Amino acid sequence: MRSGERTGPTAPPSAATDRWDALAAVYRVQEPLEARSLAVLLDALTVRAEEAVLDVGTGTGAVPRALARRGRPAEATTVAVDSSPRMLALAARVAGVETRQGDATGLPVPTGSVDVATAAWLLHVLPAPDRVRAVAELVRVLRPGGRLGLVVPAAPRSPGQRLLRAAALRAAGGLGAFRVPEDLPALLADHGLRVRRHRRTGLGYLADVVVCTREPGRGVG
Ligand SMILES: C[S@@+](CC[C@H](N)C(=O)[O-])C[C@H]1O[C@@H](n2cnc3c(N)ncnc32)[C@H](O)[C@@H]1O
Numbered sequence: 134m135r136s137g138e139r140t141g142p143t144a145p146p147s148a149a150t151d152r153w154d155a156l157a158a159v160y161r162v163q164e165p166l167e168a169r170s171l172a173v174l175l176d177a178l179t180v181r182a183e184e185a186v187l188d189v190g191t192g193t194g195a196v197p198r199a200l201a202r203r204g205r206p207a208e209a210t211t212v213a214v215d216s217s218p219r220m221l222a223l224a225a226r227v228a229g230v231e232t233r234q235g236d237a238t239g240l241p242v243p244t245g246s247v248d249v250a251t252a253a254w255l256l257h258v259l260p261a262p263d264r265v266r267a268v269a270e271l272v273r274v275l276r277p278g279g280r281l282g283l284v285v286p287a288a289p290r291s292p293g294q295r296l297l298r299a300a301a302l303r304a305a306g307g308l309g310a311f312r313v314p315e316d317l318p319a320l321l322a323d324h325g326l327r328v329r330r331h332r333r334t335g336l337g338y339l340a341d342v343v344v345c346t347r348e349p350g351r352g353v354g
Contacts, residue, residue: 149258150216157219160193163301170284170340171199171253177330177344178282184248186211187274189237189267190255194224201228212247214240238266242274250275253284254340257314265320272324277349281326286311287333287341294339301338311338321345 174196180186182205188196191213200211207229214235215221221232235241237255250271256264271281289295298311321328326345334340 147216153215153217154219157193157217157223160220161223163304164193164195166297166301166337167195167254167284168199169336170334170338170342171195173332173334173340173342174251174253174282174284174344175199175203177332177342178249178251178280180205180249182206182209184209185246187240187242187247187250188213189215189240189250189252189271190258191215191224191230191232192217192220192254194227194230196251196253197224197227197230205229212242214242238263238270240270240274244273245276247274247279248276249280249282251282253282254286254338256283256317257285257312261316264314264316268320268324268326272326272347275347277347279347280329281345281347283317283343283345284340285314285317285343287339288313289339294335297338317343 180200186200188211191197192215194213197211197213201207205211209229210231211229212233213221213224213230214233215224216234216236218234221234224230225232233241237252237259252267252271256267259267275281289298302311325348327348328343328345330344332342334342
């Protein structure tokens with residue numbers, strides 16, 4: 134994944150970025166609750182060492198860290214994008230991570246350069262129009278046949294799940310945490326993404342884990 138080729142438009146810094154920046158120092162405290170969803174995601178993606186990997190909305194680098202723990206070699210660079218400089222500073226500590234500050238709606242990544250893109254716990258925090266742009270960008274950067282792995286919140290079903298979600302919502306202070314992105318299935322279909330795997334995880338945060346492929350001949354580029 135070379136830099137310097139065409140990339141998406143860049144978005145201006147926002148108030149949301151400041152709020153994610155403010156959360157960065159404590160974000161890792163709740164990451165054990167994400168762990169199961171990320172494990173399911175990586176089991177489904179089966180990333181090979183030679184594949185170019187991009188993690189969007191990387192936060193402290195939870196996905197690249199989980200990949201490294203699974204044996205992804207440090208020389209197999211994983212590009213990690215986030216709009217929050219403080220989150221990225223933490224992600225930069227993960228072996229093999231190359232951080233790029235940028236917005237999901239205008240990724241600083243060349244068209245068709247990525248084999249595997251992930252966006253874990255990101256799409257639901259974006260306003261709906263940005264979610265559309267972010268999916269379009271993920272499709273743009275994927276090579277035809279490339280894989281996209283997503284983790285988004287699923288609706289709680291039991292009283293225990295509802296309590297956990299209410300606590301997390303209070304802690305996140307209105308950053309869109311745990312809002313279920315109801316528009317996602319239509320969004321994926323509209324962008325030529327075919328769903329290959331869909332699993333719901335209930336250990337830790339309740340999540341929908343979705344793996345899609347960018348169908349050849351669809352998307353930009
Ligand atoms: C809920 S956290 C998830 C972090 C990580 N993926 C994980 O699973 O732990 C959302 C992350 O997305 C980043 N983010 C929010 N809006 C973004 C945007 N428009 N573009 C890029 N990153 C964004 C935040 O700074 C934050 O680090």
